[in-house]
Amino acid sequence: MPRSFLRPAAAVLAAALLAAGCSAGSTASSGGAPGAPDAPLRIGLTAEPANLDFTRTDGAAIPEALLVNVYEGLVQLNQQTGDIEPALAETWTVSPDGLVYDFTLREGVTFSNGEAFTADDVKFSIERVQSDAWTVSLADGMGVVAAVEVVSPTQARVTLSQPSNSWLHRMTTRIGAMFDPSGVADLANTPIGTGPYTVSEFRRGDALVLTARDDYWGEPPAIDEVVLQYFDDATAATNALLTDGIDVIGTVQAPESLARFEGDDRFQIIEGTTNGEVTLAMNNAFGPTSDPRVRRAIAMAIDHQAVLDTAWAGRGALIDTMVPPTDPWYQPLPDVTPYDPAAARALLAEAGTPTLSLRFRVANLPYAVASAQVVQSQLAAIGIETQIEPLEFPARWLEEVFTNADYDLSIVAHVEPRDIRTFGDPDYYWRYESAEVQELLAASETGTEEQQVAALQRVGRLIAEDAAADWLFLLPNLIVADADVRGLPQNRIGEALDLTALSRG
Amino acid sequence: MGALTVLLQLVRRTAVFAVSLVVASVVVFAFMTVLPGDPARVALGINATEEAVAATRAAFGTDRPLVVQYLDWVSGLPSGDFGRSYVTEVDIGPQIIDRLLVTTWLVLSGMAVALLVALPLGVLAAVRHRRPSGTLISAFSQVGVAVPSFLAGILLVTVFAVRLGWLPSGGWTPPAQDPVAFLSMLVLPALALGLVQGAVLTRYVRSAVLDVLREDYLRTARSKGLTPGRALVRHGLRNAAVPVVTVLGLQLSTLLIGAVVVERVFVIPGLGSLLLDGVANRDLLLVQGVVIVLVLAVLVVNFLVDVAYTVLDPRLRRAA
Numbered sequence: 001m002p003r004s005f006l007r008p009a010a011a012v013l014a015a016a017l018l019a020a021g022c023s024a025g026s027t028a029s030s031g032g033a034p035g036a037p038d039a040p041l042r043i044g045l046t047a048e049p050a051n052l053d054f055t056r057t058d059g060a061a062i063p064e065a066l067l068v069n070v071y072e073g074l075v076q077l078n079q080q081t082g083d084i085e086p087a088l089a090e091t092w093t094v095s096p097d098g099l100v101y102d103f104t105l106r107e108g109v110t111f112s113n114g115e116a117f118t119a120d121d122v123k124f125s126i127e128r129v130q131s132d133a134w135t136v137s138l139a140d141g142m143g144v145v146a147a148v149e150v151v152s153p154t155q156a157r158v159t160l161s162q163p164s165n166s167w168l169h170r171m172t173t174r175i176g177a178m179f180d181p182s183g184v185a186d187l188a189n190t191p192i193g194t195g196p197y198t199v200s201e202f203r204r205g206d207a208l209v210l211t212a213r214d215d216y217w218g219e220p221p222a223i224d225e226v227v228l229q230y231f232d233d234a235t236a237a238t239n240a241l242l243t244d245g246i247d248v249i250g251t252v253q254a255p256e257s258l259a260r261f262e263g264d265d266r267f268q269i270i271e272g273t274t275n276g277e278v279t280l281a282m283n284n285a286f287g288p289t290s291d292p293r294v295r296r297a298i299a300m301a302i303d304h305q306a307v308l309d310t311a312w313a314g315r316g317a318l319i320d321t322m323v324p325p326t327d328p329w330y331q332p333l334p335d336v337t338p339y340d341p342a343a344a345r346a347l348l349a350e351a352g353t354p355t356l357s358l359r360f361r362v363a364n365l366p367y368a369v370a371s372a373q374v375v376q377s378q379l380a381a382i383g384i385e386t387q388i389e390p391l392e393f394p395a396r397w398l399e400e401v402f403t404n405a406d407y408d409l410s411i412v413a414h415v416e417p418r419d420i421r422t423f424g425d426p427d428y429y430w431r432y433e434s435a436e437v438q439e440l441l442a443a444s445e446t447g448t449e450e451q452q453v454a455a456l457q458r459v460g461r462l463i464a465e466d467a468a469a470d471w472l473f474l475l476p477n478l479i480v481a482d483a484d485v486r487g488l489p490q491n492r493i494g495e496a497l498d499l500t501a502l503s504r505g
Numbered sequence: 506m507g508a509l510t511v512l513l514q515l516v517r518r519t520a521v522f523a524v525s526l527v528v529a530s531v532v533v534f535a536f537m538t539v540l541p542g543d544p545a546r547v548a549l550g551i552n553a554t555e556e557a558v559a560a561t562r563a564a565f566g567t568d569r570p571l572v573v574q575y576l577d578w579v580s581g582l583p584s585g586d587f588g589r590s591y592v593t594e595v596d597i598g599p600q601i602i603d604r605l606l607v608t609t610w611l612v613l614s615g616m617a618v619a620l621l622v623a624l625p626l627g628v629l630a631a632v633r634h635r636r637p638s639g640t641l642i643s644a645f646s647q648v649g650v651a652v653p654s655f656l657a658g659i660l661l662v663t664v665f666a667v668r669l670g671w672l673p674s675g676g677w678t679p680p681a682q683d684p685v686a687f688l689s690m691l692v693l694p695a696l697a698l699g700l701v702q703g704a705v706l707t708r709y710v711r712s713a714v715l716d717v718l719r720e721d722y723l724r725t726a727r728s729k730g731l732t733p734g735r736a737l738v739r740h741g742l743r744n745a746a747v748p749v750v751t752v753l754g755l756q757l758s759t760l761l762i763g764a765v766v767v768e769r770v771f772v773i774p775g776l777g778s779l780l781l782d783g784v785a786n787r788d789l790l791l792v793q794g795v796v797i798v799l800v801l802a803v804l805v806v807n808f809l810v811d812v813a814y815t816v817l818d819p820r821l822r823r824a825a
Contacts, residue, residue: 050782050786053594056561135549137554138552189594204782205774398543416551428552
């Protein structure tokens with residue numbers, strides 16, 4: 001009798017099992033014995049890319065995986081020195097007026113679809129960035145290009161409308177990536193570049209698999225297959241490394257977890273710098289923070305080391321303006337807004353606002369919320385009351401804080417390279433307007449390298465003196481890996497995670 | 506007469522089913538439109554210009570009137586066409602099926618664990634409810650009810666994967682590709698889901714069996730000479746099953762939700778991670794698709810529970 005009531009349930013169960021068993025699914029996890037010589041290298045990363053098209057989807061995840069590895073540009077960034085190095089261009093010359101760039105291209109380069117790379121592709125790729133095909137804002141960097149000429153199959157000439165000291169650097173970012181005209185039909189799923197790797201599998205919700213090409217023009221990479229495994233949860237990534245589920249955590253999201261790996265000779269820890277300035281944004285145009293004295297008071301009320309210790313386990317660097325130490329115009333400015341709560345209180349009194357209540361609308365990311373809580377208590381000590389409101393990042397934060405500038409204080413990490421320029425845009429969500437800063441930024445584009453550095457150092461000082469924002473700390477490049485993995489980058493200063501330098505042994 | 510009643514019932518159920526689905530589709534769509542955050546802006550990220558945002562909206566089709574967007578979406582559903590995600594540029598239907606299979610494995614194995622725990626323990630706790638062993642089981646289930654499945658997951662990983670190294674800490678392999686790896690990866694998430702649900706279920710089984718034990722027909726069965734155990738098996742369990750099946754149906758829905766969380770802990774590419782990624786990217790079509798499939802699943806489960814009632818309880822077959 002019990003059998004009769006079990007029958008329908010069993011039938012459902014059987015049908016479901018059968019259905020599940022029949023489909024191979026598309027979400028296999030890593031195969032192959034880990035540690036074997038030809039085993040794939042498995043790297044744990046955060047934030048899976050929504051698709052593989054960085055021309056129309058912003059965010060760090062896509063170029064991190066594809067730039068340098070799948071796509072190459074004419075030039076690339078040396079991760080150690082920050083210098084611009086040849087890539088698909090063997091050499092280049094710049095005319096004395098800084099307007100004409102002549103690139104000599106490498107020969108024998110092919111795209112992964114078999115097409116040859118020529119000067120026609122340079123023209124196609126650069127003009128495509130200027131067209132409607134590219135919608136991400138970085139494409140603006142190509143606005144300075146007036147014309148691209150195909151001089152010969154291996155000679156390309158780019159003419160700028162005005163001299164630009166930053167253009168060649170921008171060519172090391174995603175906008176410099178070279179595309180083949182017949183290879184841009186399905187960028188979201190099928191990227192085709194000249195790089196040493198191709199995307200062999202994109203298991204959504206799981207991993208991106210890159211396989212080395214056997215017809216790559218340059219030195220083939222040491223690792224044949226790299227699996228970029230995406231983790232939403234920092235603890236899951238830590239556990240995966242501890243249990244040999246992965247070999248590398250490429251971006252440690254829970255720095256306090258490093259304690260578990262320290263002193264264990266199975267693992268190595270790499271600690272360097274990035275471009276990620278964790279910034280306390282202050283509304284320069286509206287509300288109490290439009291008064292520079294209030295902003296300076298806030299900057300001086302904050303003990304930055306305490307913020308770093310709490311929010312990111314003390315890993316990372318303290319910076320005084322929107323410049324990471326890897327930029328040529330880096331300068332320490334310890335005396336501009338030193339930690340001094342008494343002076344901060346005096347400034348508030350001078351501004352006629354001894355007590356204040358501010359809306360603190362932060363991105364709902366762990367580092368931002370943790371930082372906000374420390375800042376909140378430090379501001380309370382000088383009489384500023386804040387209401388922390390975590391906003392879902394990116395969707396709500398982008399809409400409310402970034403687009404509408406509807407905030408008094410906010411916190412988010414700015415990871416774009418050389419983003420000091422944002423202070424020249426009065427519409428940017430800082431809502432900071434300074435004619436002197438704008439002129440200096442414009443001047444930095446022309447002139448010699450020394451003049452560029454001097455102008456940008458001046459900008460760095462001006463925005464710090466104005467307390468146009470406050471820089472809480474610089475996110476560190478934190479990597480934990482099996483001890484035998486070589487070639488991991490000390491610093492992360494470009495958009496790419498360079499896999500070509502990796503090896504084991 | 507009987508056939509007509511059954512037919513009428515079937516028609517009524519189907520109508521309710523269809524209306525529920527239509528209402529659900531409107532509600533789901535409406536929720537998506539009031540969700541703050543513009544998909545185009547999320548795609549373009551920081552520094553996007555208004556022109557680029559407008560162009561992307563047009564490309565996504567999110568600038569069209571809501572009624573047009575709704576009809577466009579809903580008209581494809583009957584034929585299983587969930588549309589194409591404007592964020593991933595992949596057809597949504599096959600993606601949902603892929604992930605649904607993964608989650609189905611999780612939910613069913615979690616349910617199996619729950620039943621394996623709850624049926625024997627629940628019956629035992631009822632039969633021995635005045636003895637220490639019965640009290641012990643009740644205490645165990647009390648504690649189990651209070652533990653959320655994600656915490657159970659984290660604890661299981663810490664002990665069995667990180668400390669002991671017996672099982673992988675997470676990941677997923679389809680059964681067809683490597684059955685051994687599949688099973689080894691399924692064990693911990695199934696336990697995380699199932700143990701907690703099992704604790705809940707144990708309490709229901711216990712009270713259902715206790716109720717039955719007090720019934721007159723059981724006393725009659727025992728007076729006919731059956732041992733208490735045989736009386737319970739032959740006459741009691743079937744009656745105790747009705748409330749348990751009700752709870753089981755409700756629990757399937759809970760398991761689906763629990764799976765969303767457990768998938769995150771164990772890095773399993775199921776429906777839950779698809780849903781979370783979809784919400785984060787404001788991939789509205791995808792989210793709508795996943796939610797409507799979940800609604801459908803819950804409706805189907807309810808339907809099956811109804812069917813199970815009529816099988817279990819002959820009285821329900823006659824009442825219309």
